[in-house]
Amino acid sequence: MPELPEVETVRSGLARWVVGRTIATVEVRHPRAVRRHPAGAQDFADVLARRTITDARRRGKYLWLPLDSGDAVVGHLGMSGQLLVQPADAPEEKHLHIRFDFSDDGPQLRFVDQRTFGGLAVSPGGATLPAEIAHIALDPMDAAFVEADFLAALRRRRTAVKRALLDQTLISGVGNIYADEALWRAKLHGERPSDELTKPAASRLLGHVRDVLGEAIAVGGTTFDALYVNVNGESGYFDRSLNAYGREGEPCSRCGSPIRREQFMNRSSFSCPRCQPRPRTVGRA
Numbered sequence: 001m002p003e004l005p006e007v008e009t010v011r012s013g014l015a016r017w018v019v020g021r022t023i024a025t026v027e028v029r030h031p032r033a034v035r036r037h038p039a040g041a042q043d044f045a046d047v048l049a050r051r052t053i054t055d056a057r058r059r060g061k062y063l064w065l066p067l068d069s070g071d072a073v074v075g076h077l078g079m080s081g082q083l084l085v086q087p088a089d090a091p092e093e094k095h096l097h098i099r100f101d102f103s104d105d106g107p108q109l110r111f112v113d114q115r116t117f118g119g120l121a122v123s124p125g126g127a128t129l130p131a132e133i134a135h136i137a138l139d140p141m142d143a144a145f146v147e148a149d150f151l152a153a154l155r156r157r158r159t160a161v162k163r164a165l166l167d168q169t170l171i172s173g174v175g176n177i178y179a180d181e182a183l184w185r186a187k188l189h190g191e192r193p194s195d196e197l198t199k200p201a202a203s204r205l206l207g208h209v210r211d212v213l214g215e216a217i218a219v220g221g222t223t224f225d226a227l228y229v230n231v232n233g234e235s236g237y238f239d240r241s242l243n244a245y246g247r248e249g250e251p252c253s254r255c256g257s258p259i260r261r262e263q264f265m266n267r268s269s270f271s272c273p274r275c276q277p278r279p280r281t282v283g284r285a
Helices: 004-017 041-048 147-156 161-166 176-186 199-218
Strands: 023-028 057-059 062-066 072-076 081-086 096-102 108-113 119-123 260-264 267-271
Touching (some): 004 062, 004 081, 004 199, 072 081, 176 267
Antiparallel strands (some): 023 096, 057 062, 081 108, 096 108
């Protein structure tokens, strides 16, 4: 699933290609793509006609496009959603579900989703912050993120530190890939109890989270298959910099030990058995 760097890459592309443009018409091809819009596909299209997109914003893994009406288009990419900017005469994608045409007759905005887990909806009055995502915490790249508040909340949680990093009500935008990478850099096992972290250890971990996210944004995120691309259909390149995620059996770039894979919440965690030993029953980071 796309995480913060991938969604931020898409957001910056939307800021370049669709902000300031007026929507002429919207065509919904698949009702599941607007299932979070209670009034249905036709209302979705009608509400957006003749509206101008004024910005492209993000909260964690969610995107929204504020409109001149004060409403907003809210989007989540799910597992395979893509927001593509395409010439009007470009061949239609196999899984094209929503198409936006603009009054300037320029490139279209297309929502393509192979697995149909993502979707778009209109949030009434949601231009500043859609109510649907107000519960999502700020991400560590946001200027309004308060480090001291996050560190205190993290150390109060009686849970495994990786679970805490994936809790979007505590810190947003971090998923399985970047959690594993940050934990590898911090030399912490994901099962380390978060309430046993010392303040320096928690601060060090947050620093690594920021570093990993920032580096991934700089290269367009992580692409393992054709399901994640930016608005121009291009892949990200952070997979070339991964130290832990997806590297089972390969040597740790720090100590040479084979990277291990462990089951975690119906997914997999990747870590170094030497650099990131499993936590003892009693102990602090």
